[in-house]
Amino acid sequence: MKFLCVDCDEQMQFAERQEPGDGTFAAAFRCPGCGRSVALLANPFETRLVSSLGVKIGGRTLDAQPLEQVRATVRGREDAFVDDGNREAGSGERPTPAWSPDAKERLARVPGFVRGMVKRIYADYAAERGIAEITPAVMDRARSELGLEEM
Amino acid sequence: MSFRTYRDVTGPDASRVLDQVGAQRARVRDRLATVRRVVAVMSGKGGVGKSFVTAALARLGAARWLERVGVLDADLRSPTVARLLGAAGPLRVTDAGVHPAVGAAGVRVISTEFLLETGRPLAWREPEAEQFVWRGTLEVGVLREFLGDVWWGDLELLLVDLPPGADGVADLRDLVPEMTGALGVTIPTDEARQSVARALRAATEAGIRLLGIIENMAGYQCGECGRPGPLFPGDAGPALAAEFGVPLLARIPFLAGAHEPVFEADAQARVFEVLG
Helix, strand or coil: CCCEECCCCEECEEEEEEEEECCEEEEEEECCCCCCEEEEEECHHHHHHHHCCCCCCCCCCCCCCCCHHHHHHECCCCCCEEECHHHHHCCCCCCCCEECHHHHHHHHCCCHHHHHHHHHHHHHHHHHCCCCEECHHHHHHHHHHHCCCCC | CCCCCCCCCCCCCCCCHHHHHHHHHHHHHHHHHHECCEEEEECCCCCCCHHHHHHHHHHHHHHHCCCCEEEEECCCCCCCHHHHCCCCCCEEEECCEECCEECHHHCEEECHHHCCCCCCCCCECCCCCCHHHCHHHHHHHHHHHHHHCECCCCECEEEEECCCCCHHHHHHHHHCCCCCEEEEEECCCHHHHHHHHHHHHHHHHCCCCEEEEEEEEEEEECCCCCCEECCCCCCHHHHHHHHHCCCEEEEEEEECCCCCCCCCHHHHHHHHHHHC
16 A cells, blocks of 8 residues: 655655554555645554454564464463563563553553563563663553554 | 556555565465475365374374474364364463474474363454454464464474365465375265365365375274274265375274274375375
């Protein structure tokens, strides 16, 4: 899918993605010529249709996690997976970010079927950006930027 | 107002969807690089004992190849092969991938059996409306991730236990173009023959090599005296083998109380001959 600025005849560039509420998925595109922005709004049904392909609208920024689509879409049992402790903390040589009490509480509400993977994704997101502490605000930003609609 | 075509606008699609799909396929290809044979076990008809046969083949393979055998249960909605092999979760996740459960004879197993609450059907998270539109795509996604995200390690044989019907084998072929082939499982009846023939035809039309036919429940064997007797009318096994020009690998009698079908020595030899 490409967006074309009709006035400039230029391809618009992906700018950002958001979940403004009620299951809506929004992706903004900006014309590099005139600066005009447009937003693509998808209802939950349309969003699922695309995500069922296992692709991310706006592109993928982090590596795929093992059984990522399965864990994000199946109603699974709480104890289906045992995520390696070191793995959950994040990957690479970067310092492991800390979790604020509020963020820990929010993470605890994530279904066990997907929790270990979600924890890893947030940790990687924070570490890559040099964020020392993961807070609910950081989690919101990561959800929006990484396309974690189902998680 | 006139528009250029999609290809005329030469900048990349912001989502790079094709690249993402290509990466998914590469993930499967890379993962299976250490798997020597990928063989589908299929039948057009349910209730023929396909999973039962799959489990027995896996045990045979594990004995021959020192446990380097895996089973992927592609019957996502009605998984049974994991229990037949005594494999259980939870599944360990490391940077190498999701580690399969290990069942009887060291067979590595992945199945939705490990993911679902006992007695609960396969169900998807929201939205619940109009699920028929994307359910099939999600199921292929599960199959793709079972192939590409499970740490199979070095395997001589990966058996894929397909659900009844003709669709699954073509999906598997799309994901694993270099798959070794498919084994057809039937029972003797003419109804089974018709149904299995349709599925095998779908497989050949998808370019899949048929390796042979296994007829299950070909009579029964008395558990006490060992004498054989008739169970179902028909000769679907030999008939399908002749129709498709493939070997009849085994005719397995029903044995009351048996936990797995028995492959006689000559049947075992035929199976390993076609597997190579």
